[in-house]
Amino acid sequence: MRSKKRIIITVFICIGIAALAYFSWMIPFYVFETNDFDTSIEKLLSSDYLKTLVPLFIIIGLSAVGIILIVLLRRMLAKGDKKYSRFADVRTGKARGKAPKQKPAVFMIIRWVVMIASAFLLIWGGLIFGMGISSLSIPVLSCPWNTEEMTNSSCYYLSHLNELFELPIGSILLFFISTLGSIFVLGRVICGFICPVGLIQDIMDKIRKKTNTEGIKMNEKMYSAITPVKWFILLVFIGLCFAGGNFCNFCPAVAVSPILAGISTSLYVSGFLMVLVLMGSFFKRRAFCTVCPLGTIMGFFHKISLFRIKKDCQSCTECGACYEACPMGIKMIYTEREKADVTHANCIMCGECVRCCPEDNALSMAFAGKRIYTSSRKKIMSGTEKLPEHLSSYYESGGTPPKK
Amino acid sequence: MTIKRTETLRQRQDRRFINKETQTAAKYLRRLKELSGAPDGIEPFYDTLERIYVNMDHAKSGAFRHTVGTYCVMTPPELIYAAGAMPVKLCSGNYTAFSVGDDIAPRDACPLVKAVAGFKQTGLMPVYEDCSMMIVPITCDCKKKIAGMLSDRCEVVTLHIPSSRNDEDIEDFTVQLYDLMERLENVTGRRITYESLSDAFRMVGYAQYELSEFIRLKKQMPYLIRGSHAMAILNAASYMTAGEWGRALHKVSESLKMRIAEKKNVTSKKLPRILLTGSPIVFPNVKIPLLIEENGGIVAGDETCMGERGMWDPAVITDNSFDGMMNALANRALRPCPCPTFADNSQRIYRIKQLIKENQIQGVIYHVLRGCLVYDFEYRRIEEELGKLGIPVIRLESDYNEEDIEQLRIRIEAFIELIKLRQEPEKRSAVRTEF
Numbered sequence: 093m094r095s096k097k098r099i100i101i102t103v104f105i106c107i108g109i110a111a112l113a114y115f116s117w118m119i120p121f122y123v124f125e126t127n128d129f130d131t132s133i134e135k136l137l138s139s140d141y142l143k144t145l146v147p148l149f150i151i152i153g154l155s156a157v158g159i160i161l162i163v164l165l166r167r168m169l170a171k172g173d174k175k176y177s178r179f180a181d182v183r184t185g186k187a188r189g190k191a192p193k194q195k196p197a198v199f200m201i202i203r204w205v206v207m208i209a210s211a212f213l214l215i216w217g218g219l220i221f222g223m224g225i226s227s228l229s230i231p232v233l234s235c236p237w238n239t240e241e242m243t244n245s246s247c248y249y250l251s252h253l254n255e256l257f258e259l260p261i262g263s264i265l266l267f268f269i270s271t272l273g274s275i276f277v278l279g280r281v282i283c284g285f286i287c288p289v290g291l292i293q294d295i296m297d298k299i300r301k302k303t304n305t306e307g308i309k310m311n312e313k314m315y316s317a318i319t320p321v322k323w324f325i326l327l328v329f330i331g332l333c334f335a336g337g338n339f340c341n342f343c344p345a346v347a348v349s350p351i352l353a354g355i356s357t358s359l360y361v362s363g364f365l366m367v368l369v370l371m372g373s374f375f376k377r378r379a380f381c382t383v384c385p386l387g388t389i390m391g392f393f394h395k396i397s398l399f400r401i402k403k404d405c406q407s408c409t410e411c412g413a414c415y416e417a418c419p420m421g422i423k424m425i426y427t428e429r430e431k432a433d434v435t436h437a438n439c440i441m442c443g444e445c446v447r448c449c450p451e452d453n454a455l456s457m458a459f460a461g462k463r464i465y466t467s468s469r470k471k472i473m474s475g476t477e478k479l480p481e482h483l484s485s486y487y488e489s490g491g492t493p494p495k496k
Numbered sequence: 497m498t499i500k501r502t503e504t505l506r507q508r509q510d511r512r513f514i515n516k517e518t519q520t521a522a523k524y525l526r527r528l529k530e531l532s533g534a535p536d537g538i539e540p541f542y543d544t545l546e547r548i549y550v551n552m553d554h555a556k557s558g559a560f561r562h563t564v565g566t567y568c569v570m571t572p573p574e575l576i577y578a579a580g581a582m583p584v585k586l587c588s589g590n591y592t593a594f595s596v597g598d599d600i601a602p603r604d605a606c607p608l609v610k611a612v613a614g615f616k617q618t619g620l621m622p623v624y625e626d627c628s629m630m631i632v633p634i635t636c637d638c639k640k641k642i643a644g645m646l647s648d649r650c651e652v653v654t655l656h657i658p659s660s661r662n663d664e665d666i667e668d669f670t671v672q673l674y675d676l677m678e679r680l681e682n683v684t685g686r687r688i689t690y691e692s693l694s695d696a697f698r699m700v701g702y703a704q705y706e707l708s709e710f711i712r713l714k715k716q717m718p719y720l721i722r723g724s725h726a727m728a729i730l731n732a733a734s735y736m737t738a739g740e741w742g743r744a745l746h747k748v749s750e751s752l753k754m755r756i757a758e759k760k761n762v763t764s765k766k767l768p769r770i771l772l773t774g775s776p777i778v779f780p781n782v783k784i785p786l787l788i789e790e791n792g793g794i795v796a797g798d799e800t801c802m803g804e805r806g807m808w809d810p811a812v813i814t815d816n817s818f819d820g821m822m823n824a825l826a827n828r829a830l831r832p833c834p835c836p837t838f839a840d841n842s843q844r845i846y847r848i849k850q851l852i853k854e855n856q857i858q859g860v861i862y863h864v865l866r867g868c869l870v871y872d873f874e875y876r877r878i879e880e881e882l883g884k885l886g887i888p889v890i891r892l893e894s895d896y897n898e899e900d901i902e903q904l905r906i907r908i909e910a911f912i913e914l915i916k917l918r919q920e921p922e923k924r925s926a927v928r929t930e931f
Binding site for chain 2: 175176178179188189190191192193300301304305306307309311312313405406407408409410411412413416417426429444448450469470472473475476477478479480482483484
């Protein structure tokens, strides 16, 4: 009975998404009088640039308001609860003090540098360094409406397959070779390291962590409920062009890259979706990545890509820290007890599981068979290797109680 | 000693209890001390055990006004520290208390529970009497009934332990921890804040850091420390604050590092390396590790919840909000726990295999306390699995008394001889690496 209910809800959501995608051009978010597809460095420096940025400011403003409202609402609900009202303050971000934190891993620093650099290159790279490699396509959600993009993005032709086959044969071959080549070499490292939408989501997550705000914890059930929606979005992504729609009006990535590059693009449903993406990724790390159609396509090739997540099943104690840390909710990584390769189709190679693994060498990331990042107990305990002074007097026997 | 006429029956019983209790504890402490190869810096741990069991003193709580008694590894000490109280592990291995509890608890109850019941009945043990509150995770039927029995002495909180470890179970356990938090606050009168909880994480984390350093050294070949000494150190953690224990352990680790530098080992002989697993070994019931090491074996690894595994897994904060920390605690309490109370506990086998590989174990002794059904159940499976690896296993059933000590000695002796026979003389030092 319960599963029947779930199926009905899923079907309704899918129909809603399909309708929204199909009629997306009828629901404007912000429309420019004229869509100006020309941009230059001079334009970026002039006041015209601010005009093109207006929709972005609206998006940021709306999502900030949304996030604050949700936090306040949760606070109100927590206060109203008889039993948990006393935790209302600590649970909604009003907290002093800092949780112990491990020292920043080199891998994570590299990841952030690469993410920021690639987002910068994908948005403004063409303007600064020219369009030398712009005919290459990589499957990344950086909008190809940004005509000055440094490399082309595969998403346009994947969502407009009818246009792809009208191209000359050379371009088609180049498209497939560069797309498949980058999937083979990088795989979903593209999601974790290169994608600008991923960067935006990670920034939102960082803000939440800095403010100690409680997130929304997804469990197995929620992930499995989302999976059919993910597949349906992929179907819409590929099939919409044949039904006469344009996925770009629906895609949230349109709201970032072209606007930042100084191209005034009118936003339709994508603007609203971007607000949702920002709010979602604030409460749940990489919320959009769980349904991203490009990621799903790249996931098909997870068995052949060169970056792998390796597991030494002997060292694993099944503590589940990797699963808790995983933004994509991959449970198999901690339940697996035989295979040495635990690369999953959903894995975005963010390395969070390796960072949070407390067993030496239990998890590692490998490129072409070579380990590049390995878990270590010493690293994970590095936040607590010394007893802080203010604790030593308090917690040793015979000490004096803290003055409070 | 002449019996004073003014003494009532109860007083006489109490005096006899105290005498017997302190004598057994002192005896086992002496046997531990007599064992060769104790590292420098082990004295604070001996002192703690002596203070609690021989002098029958209070667990020194320093700045803490309250102590909270806990059973089992599922109780998160972080919460208790955060509430401004000191956690004390009350799982007992006391023979004298056992004989008192034998008359109270049913015949088939496990000796650990009988000993707890005995302490409760006599009301003489300060560590038990001091507790403002006790937290009993319901890991078996005996624990459930003892929780009810203890509740007329002080406040008792039971934690329901689910039989599986799915996401929903972890979520339910988190809710239980929130409830526990509230009751802890009511007892200590101190609010648990984000700050105090993260400080508690730091302190327990520090102890775990030192523990992992210690275990890393303990794994070294040839051995730097005997298993019985390590067992005493880990047992003493029950009655010390995490910070104090971590500091003392740091000194032991330092002296072990010195041993590496000086190339000093516990013994130059190739002793049969034995893994001890099964029911908890609680001081003063250390007869089995003592018998192993007195008969020429070495307890190279232990997989018991009062030993290495009890504190091994850290609570990994993946989300630094308050709720994230509570989640980390619930996750740590259930997921990595190899307690046989869970329906599917195959991870314990993997854990044992891991210990066998890391410590190059040659034989496994499976300790079962009489009446400890859940551990007894798992013996078969482990025997089968280890049989595939060609590792000999024996099951030792024991009770909290000294009557079976000679029987145990004969079996352990024979087991050690068996391992010695199995290793070919020239290959004694061969390292077992693959399975």
